[in-house]
Amino acid sequence: MLELIPSFVTILFGVVALGLSLRAFERREQGLLIGAFALHLLAALAQVFITRDLYGYGDMLTYFREGGFVADRMREDFVAYAPDALRLIVQQETQNLGWLNSASPATATMYGLSSWLHYLTQGSLYATCLLVAIGSFFGKLVMFRAFRPLFPPHLHRRLIAGMMWMPSIVFWSSGLLKESIAIIGLGLATYGIIRLTDSTSSTPRAAVALGAGSVIVGLVKTYILGPFAIAAGAWYYWQRGLRLSGGRALSLRPLHFALAMALAMTAIIGIGELFPRYALTNLVDEASRLQEVGQRVTGGSTFALSDTAPTSSSGQLAMAPMAVITALARPFIFEANNLMALVSALEMSFILGLLLLALYRRGGHESWQVIMRSPPLVFTLIFVVLFALGVGLTTTNMGTLARYRMPMLPFYMLFIVALLPARPFATWPRTRQA
Structure with missing residues (x-):
């Protein structure tokens, strides 16, 4: 009661x-x-x-x-x-x-x-x-x-x-x-x-x-603000460029690019000042520390992107492709060792299948054109990739991976669903509906 x-x-x-x-x-x-x-x-x-x-x-x-x-x-x-x-x-x-x-x-x-x-x-x-x-x-x-x-x-x-x-x-x-x-x-x-x-x-x-x-x-979740700020700057950049060109082709001006990047970098630097753990100078050390902690823990759901935790920026960047794939697609079905992992694996396989279907139905060239003509899709793409990079580099357990990447998934699904239909998108700018 x-x-x-x-x-x-x-x-x-x-x-x-x-x-x-x-x-x-x-x-x-x-x-x-x-x-x-x-x-x-x-x-x-x-x-x-x-x-x-x-x-x-x-x-x-x-x-x-x-x-x-x-x-x-x-x-x-x-x-x-x-x-x-x-x-x-x-x-x-x-x-x-x-x-x-x-x-x-x-x-x-x-x-x-x-x-x-x-x-x-x-x-x-x-x-x-x-x-x-x-x-x-x-x-x-x-x-x-x-x-x-x-x-x-x-x-x-x-x-x-x-x-x-x-x-x-x-x-x-x-x-x-x-x-x-x-x-x-x-x-x-x-x-x-x-x-x-x-x-x-x-x-x-x-x-x-x-x-x-x-x-x-x-x-x-302080680290989310970095990818969000960069993606928001890209939105402004693409929107201004498409409006100047009437939506036909991206017409970019150095001033708009500089302003967008300045806004994004100001936000990132501000995040570092407020939360020193996530300052640009500390990101590599933080990623390496979390990787080392994960490698010391053994268990059926643990994994590692490399045998040792790189301590340099180049070493972390070398693992970037695998980190993004890990966050966007794993666990694979053959990696599932319990019921929760199997559900997660089936879900990520379904999402990956939708993405591949969207790329197949549109083709690589048309898919790229659709993204480049849509500031919202540019925003979601950049946010998802940067978020996936951070989570993939710092997560060493399949169970926590499913949880840590959750804030990214609504944007990931929006990107896939918007890319999936065969009918062409209207170009920017479009009339907003009430």
Whole structure:
């Protein structure tokens, strides 16, 4: 009963929010969105059962246990401990919880979020995961709503299925995990960057969405901001070039290229200043350190891209092709050694098959032309490749690989679905649909 009531209230809250949101979509899209919402709720329940009742350990349980300690203190003295819970979220020193300051910054954020979720749900892990799953669903919904006017109507249902129905996208965004929080921030940031490229949209609202989303992502998955900033700069670059040429051929000017790169580099340098662990000068050392840690751990799901962890930039770059392939296609079916790995392998084989089918149906030349005439596809391609490079280089376990790459998968699926149809795309600029 202690779990049932908070869970029911959480689901009711989500259903009401969904009902209000569906009015912005066509009837033929609403059924798929309702189905995606239901899948996220089921995945949240599965996350609790598998992590707590089946395995008995996991990051989610650690976050909830430590957050529960803070929540209990808040129930005893809210005025004294609530500020500390907020400080944890923004990775600041606490006054009464010094022992939590030794955690990694992103983990401290998760402790802070967990404390508030524990407090609001009266200690219900089911209700907490349901609330996170609802948040991640709406993060993807915001992302889809931003991309929706940029693609033909016949693609909209496929985009929903690709971005919100794939098993990994649903499952790994429906628990109390960093990836779940990151996808909420990515949805807001993507909405903001797309609206900022549209002269008819509200610039202040778009800027707020971009800023809020970037802060959320930066707190839990800082490394995502680098690929996102570079991809956003490329979007601006391609959009300006295509508008100048009337969409017929990319007409690029040095000024636009310099401005786009300056914006991207400013963002990357800013990330390094705020989060020194991810500064450009530390990226190679960080990748090498994570590879060494992974090589010391043995197990059925571990893997290594090389026998030793390279300590130079050239050594890391030499592994880049295999790292990207690993993040975008593995595990292969013959690498699956348990049920979870088999599901992941089947899913990635299906995605790889869709990509190859798209390239086959269009041909290499036409596929390239379609991408070059679509700033959204340039954005998703660059983001996916850079994200895959980072995850592929620093991950040494097939189980964590499926989870770590989840924030990239909605963009990857959008890219494939948009590339798959045989009918030609309209050229940029296109009239946005209401």
